[in-house]
Amino acid sequence: MPIKRSTRVRLRPRPDWHKRNFLTSVLIPSLFIKRAGGYAPPQFPKIREGEICITWIGHASFLLQTHEVNVLIDPIWSKWLKVIKRLKQPGFEIHHLPSIDFVLVTHAHFDHLDRRTLRRVAADQPIVVPMGVGNLVHDLGFRIVHELDYWQTVQLGPLKISLTPCHHWGARFLADLHRDFGGFVIASNGRTIFHCGDTAYFPGFKEIGERFNIEVALLPIGAYEAPTGREVHMNPEEAVTAFLELRAKTLIPMHYGTFRLGFEPLHEPPQRLLASARVHGIEENVLVMTEGRPVVL
Numbered sequence: 350m351p352i353k354r355s356t357r358v359r360l361r362p363r364p365d366w367h368k369r370n371f372l373t374s375v376l377i378p379s380l381f382i383k384r385a386g387g388y389a390p391p392q393f394p395k396i397r398e399g400e401i402c403i404t405w406i407g408h409a410s411f412l413l414q415t416h417e418v419n420v421l422i423d424p425i426w427s428k429w430l431k432v433i434k435r436l437k438q439p440g441f442e443i444h445h446l447p448s449i450d451f452v453l454v455t456h457a458h459f460d461h462l463d464r465r466t467l468r469r470v471a472a473d474q475p476i477v478v479p480m481g482v483g484n485l486v487h488d489l490g491f492r493i494v495h496e497l498d499y500w501q502t503v504q505l506g507p508l509k510i511s512l513t514p515c516h517h518w519g520a521r522f523l524a525d526l527h528r529d530f531g532g533f534v535i536a537s538n539g540r541t542i543f544h545c546g547d548t549a550y551f552p553g554f555k556e557i558g559e560r561f562n563i564e565v566a567l568l569p570i571g572a573y574e575a576p577t578g579r580e581v582h583m584n585p586e587e588a589v590t591a592f593l594e595l596r597a598k599t600l601i602p603m604h605y606g607t608f609r610l611g612f613e614p615l616h617e618p619p620q621r622l623l624a625s626a627r628v629h630g631i632e633e634n635v636l637v638m639t640e641g642r643p644v645v646l
Contacts, residue, residue: 356516357526358549362577369612371576379434379609386438386640390445393643401540402645403565405638406439408607409461411544411567414643415537417507418450422533422544422567424470425463430608436615437607440641443469451505452476455546456530457485457521460608464489477503477510479519479529499531500560509536511561513543516551517581534561540646543567543595547604549580550587558595565646566597570622571605574612582611585622589629599646600626600635 393414396402402414406424413420426443428435449470454462454477462485467476471490478486483494495503497512504510511534519530532545534557543557544567557563568591573584582604583591592600605618619637626632638644 356514356551356553357519358517358579358581363579366577369576371612375576375609375612376432379436382434382436384428384434384436384438386440388438388440388442389641391441391641391643393447394645396645399538399540400645401537401542401565402643403542403601403638404440404643405601405603405640407435407437407640409455409544409547409567409569409604410439411603412446412643413535413542414447415507415540418505418537419447420451420453420508420535421446421449421470422453423455423461423546424452424466425460426466426469427463430459433608433610435608437640440639446470448472450474451508451510452491453510453533453535453544454478454482454486455532455544456517456519457482457525457528458519458547459521460610461547462486462521475505477505477512477533479512479531481519481525481528485521497531498529507537510534511536513545513557514551514553515546515548516553517547517549532557534563536561540564543597545569545591547581548583550583550591554591554594558597563595563597565599565601566592566595567601567603568592569604570602570618571613572610573618575610576612585618586625588622589625589631592631592634593629598634600631601638602635 404412476491502511519528
């Protein structure tokens with residue numbers, strides 16, 4: 350049966366969630382950890398027609414570049430998510446960004462829709478968000494706000510941007526469950542990149558792979574040991590399964606190592622990902638990126 354919409358995870362915590370204390374075992378110790386990484390002016394390469402340049406900024410934030418346009422997805426340069434400390438620098442300062450043509454935001458959670466960062470990158474360009482999220486970005490300086498429903502596509506210059514379903518939730522606060530959430534398929538000159546946003550594993554990956562010829566899949570691999578015990582993010586093994594069902598060619602992991610949002614150690618997600626990739630014979634298809642370092646594909 351086709352997946353027409355995203356599916357919302359249950360908001361009720363697992364019955365035994367209180368047996369581990371996220372505050373004392375993760376949040377407070379994180380305050381005393383020195384941020385890793387540093388800042389250096391990025392060396393953005395000259396991009397030829399048909400090439401795509403990808404720069405990971407940390408967490409779920411990426412800069413995508415073609416020979417014609419520059420696109421930001423879920424940009425966040427903030428050092429704090431309220432009380433959660435950023436533990437890895439983004440690699441370069443926000444003022445080193447090239448001119449940004451389009452911005453995409455997958456959902457309204459604070460670690461993806463960072464109003465402080467968006468206000469700094471807004472320069473009268475279009476922004477694309479899921480349905481119900483537009484009022485959070487209308488006042489930030491964007492020329493037009495495109496709110497997409499699932500499987501809907503908008504043409505932005507040479508790009509086709511499509512919103513895909515996922516298994517997560519989109520509320521920024523307790524009372525705004527009307528906000529949608531999803532991932533984006535970005536198609537340009539025969540190249541296709543899939544940023545799946547935040548998601549737990551769900552059966553919809555297979556249909557996404559059938560609808561789109563995905564070349565590069567940006568998939569989350571961290572925060573799977575959630576403080577509430579809910580299954581709200583994929584673990585690394587599930588990300589490998591999703592990659593295989595998407596029938597993509599390159600897997601770029603994200604959503605790990607930047608903010609400590611789960612009980613798992615920061616170093617664990619990429620280790621588990623590479624181990625699972627070896628088991629499935631796709632280790633050469635995994636591209637683990639470093640914050641702030643552009644890669645041309």
